[in-house]
Amino acid sequence: MNEFYTLNDGSKIPKIGFGTYNEEFKDNKAIILQAIECGYRFFDTASLYETERSLGNALKESGIARKDVILETKLWIDEMGADNVRKACDKSLNRLQTDYIDIYMIHWPRQTGADDENWKQLDAETWHAMEELVKQGKVKRLGLSNFLPHHLANILANCTIKPVVDQLELHPGWSQEAAVAFCKANNVLPMAWSPLGRGRENATIGNSILVRLAQKYGKSIQQINLRFLLQKGILPIPKASSPAHMKSNLDVFDFELCDDDVSLLSYMPQTAWLGEHPDFVIPDRKSNPANV
Ligand SMILES: NC(=O)c1ccc[n+]([C@@H]2O[C@H](COP(=O)([O-])OP(=O)(O)OC[C@H]3O[C@@H](n4cnc5c(N)ncnc54)[C@H](OP(=O)(O)O)[C@@H]3O)[C@@H](O)[C@H]2O)c1
Secondary structure, three states, X not given: OOOEEEOOOOOEEEOOOEEOOOHHHOOOXXXXXXXXXXXXXXXXXXXXXXXXXXHHHHHHHHOOOHHHOEEEEEEOHHHOOHHHHHHHHHHHHHHHOOOXXXXXXXXXXXXXXXXXXXXXXXXXXXXXXXXXHHHHOOEEEEEEEOOOHHHHHHHHHHOOOOOOEEEEEOEOOEOOHHHHHHHHHOOOEEEEEOOOHHHOHHHOOOOHHHHHHHHHHOOOHHHXXXXXXXXXXXXXXXXXXXXXXXXXXXXXXXXXXXXXXXHHHHOOOOOOOOOOOOOOOOOOOOOOOOOO
């Protein structure tokens, strides 16, 4: 991987990262070791995923220098608020077995969904506590996850340290054009979670536009998805569990979609959304008290 985006603080980040949200990564460093072997150097995790420890174990065993990888993790909704942030960061550092996090994110903008009337204050308070972590050297830079324009605007209005990235669900069939445009207008790099639509049929083989473009370019549907995101200036973080998939997801720099096809993918029917709205739904996942 020698293709990079430049973040708004001037640092570089690989154009494709590796996602670790899945049961199979828990207590299992082998898959992450394979990803390192395939060339991934930017890894996404979260306290919620319970994969920070496996990631830390894999990095240690790989022998790769800490400075040569980018580790991104997130605090969950029950870790928001000034008092909780410092403890949450220390726990993540402990599980990752490192003394700094490259990108530390707020995972979700609203702690209790639509009932959360004080979300603006809580997000700002959480952010200020995260800014302290940067000053202490525990975190290099800050990011957001699932922040739509109104959530991001609140942070931008209240921050002294700007977010470098905003991680959103982005793929053909859920391209969130307005949110991506708002990120770009504010020099925040949009990052795509579930860039392959989590492999669901309507985001892959059941999608006739993607099937047709895969045939046209002689590439897989997944490679079309990733190329689409890259050409829109978005950083995808696909998850894969086999070396064949891992390698194929990096093999997307030798072809280019024409402008009409990028437009076709941008404006195709928006039917592939996974269904978790940051303002109304708190994902039905809880952090595990055993994950300390
Ligand atoms: N911020 C958030 O709220 C949030 C939410 C969800 C996810 N995320 C992050 O985003 C990452 C990626 O999202 P995701 O895991 O939901 O889904 P994804 O990356 O869109 O899709 C993963 C699925 O695609 C398959 N796949 C991968 N490469 C393939 C290839 N080349 N050919 C065919 N199939 C392929 C995988 O199968 P195999 O495993 O068999 O390879 C898996 O079933 C997560 O791991 C996590 O780090 C963040």
